[in-house]
Amino acid sequence: MNDTGHRSRAAAARLLGQILDRGQMLDQALADELETGGRLASLEPRDRAFARLLTMTVLRRLGQIDDAINRCLDKPLNRAAKPALNSLRLAAAQAMFLGTPAHAIADGAVRLMGPHRRHLTGLVNAVARRLIREAPAILADQDAARLNCPKWLWQTWKKTYGVETTTKMMDIMLSEPPLDLTFKNEPEKWREALQGEMLPTGSMRRTAGGAIQTLPGFSEGEWWVQDAAAALPMALLGKDIKGRAVLDLCAAPGGKTAQMAAAGAQVTAVDNEQNRMALVEANLERLNLQAETIVADIITWRPEKPFDFILLDAPCSATGTIRRHPDIWHLRTAKVPKEMALVQDGMLAAAVDMLAPGGILIFCTCSLQPEEGEARIEALFATDAPVSRQPITADELFGLEQLITPLGDMRTLPHYLGGMDGFYACRLVRDA
Ligand SMILES: C[S@@+](CC[C@H](N)C(=O)[O-])C[C@H]1O[C@@H](n2cnc3c(N)ncnc32)[C@H](O)[C@@H]1O
Helix, strand or coil: CCHHHHHHHHHHHHHHHHHHHCCCCHHHHHHHHHHCCCCHHHCCHHHHHHHHHHHHHHHHCHHHHHHHHHHCCCCCCCHHHHHHHHHHHHHHHHHHHHCCCHHHHHHHHHHCCCHHHHHHHHHHHHHHHHHHHHHHHHHHHCCHHHHHCCHHHHHHHHHHHCHHHHHHHHHHHCCCCCEEEEECCCHHHHHHHHCCEECCCCCEEECCCCCHHHCCCCCCCCEEECCCCCCCHHHHHCCCCCCCEEEEECCCCCHHHHHHHHCCCEEEEEECCHHHHHHHHHHHHHHCCCCEEEECCCCCCCCCCCEEEEEEECCCCCHHHCCCCCHHHHHCCCHHHHHHHHHHHHHHHHHHHCEEEEEEEEEEECCCCHHHCHHHHHHHHHCCCCEEECCCCHHHHCCCHHHECCCCCEECCCCHHHCCCCCEEEEEEECC
8 A cells, every 4th residue: 555545544534533523624624734734734636635535425424434334343342442433434435435445445444543553453454354345235225315414404304395305405415516616707718718517507517626726717816616506695686786885794705795796896795703804805806806894793793874785694504515514414413503593683683784774685594404594584574673575586596496485585405406505595675
């Protein structure tokens, strides 16, 4: 086995330890590794990509992987053997999903034990070899959708969307997502250069890999990375935002800020995290777009005068983004949407307070949980807030009827358009 293979596995094992054992979010764990010059930072781009693939596969398929490991153990791992678990998970990911040669899987898992865990090498070797042998039969016997979906999410999705739709959502959430981009202008020129396909919504999709910074048009500031579903709420502000003042609440990392600025709006972007706002500023600079950026808590901050257009992209459990962030499977619990609902209620009330009479407010979340969507609007109406729903029509969303709920809100599901984030958006108008 070559040494870089080992270093990729070691980097992946470390990331899994940070996420699954210490509860760190994937993006933060990746950023920490790169910033502190951790194992990942020292890898060549190709080996870094392998480390990332290993990590994402384990996070995405952990239910199936742990089920397979349990089937290959004569008795459950005891406390002393727990340090072997993430190495076995990596071995299972390679044997079940990545087609890695058998010798590299077993040797790689054993080598990860290092000098301090030499007493575990016999166990790791035996289980890894059994996983390699039995992977095809185990895979044929597993229900991937049920095993990989945490029970609380399965229950809420089954209740909200039904088993058939939940299974379709799960199928897509278990796959590697493509890269979706939003263009500043000249989409056709850059689509060709990027070898992507245009979606009916105007986003471009690219399935071929490659480091983002090296792709055509990145350094020219012609596009930014944005899931096709995340690009939709901005369209709900209507066509006449050119030259108009728009308030972008909860703005970082700035995908929607960039869209509004590119559409010619005068954007005021507010977010309470300084370091995330720095990302917005860096993105705007690369894209050669302008917006006023303000670091503030939107619950207490107020503009000098009310706005006619507000977009509130509230923080949420982010269960709609699991395909791109599979750590969410393991780090969120049933109480998170309930806690976030309280935050969203406060933000909605604040946004209504900043809205001018006759003004439009778009509320959106990247959550599949109805308590972070429709239920928040019901709760807002129950407070007698001076707003009413302005139903969204399919015409405004590129003729895509399936995105419109019976009440006239937007709801995207992960299996729509060949795969997209699960987003909710509602349009409200303030009483005149
Ligand atoms: C879903 S993200 C926004 C994504 C962004 N609109 C985009 O399109 O790129 C939610 C954001 O809300 C911000 N946030 C959370 N609580 C906040 C508060 N009380 N005031 C302002 N921003 C807040 C977070 O820092 C985070 O950047």
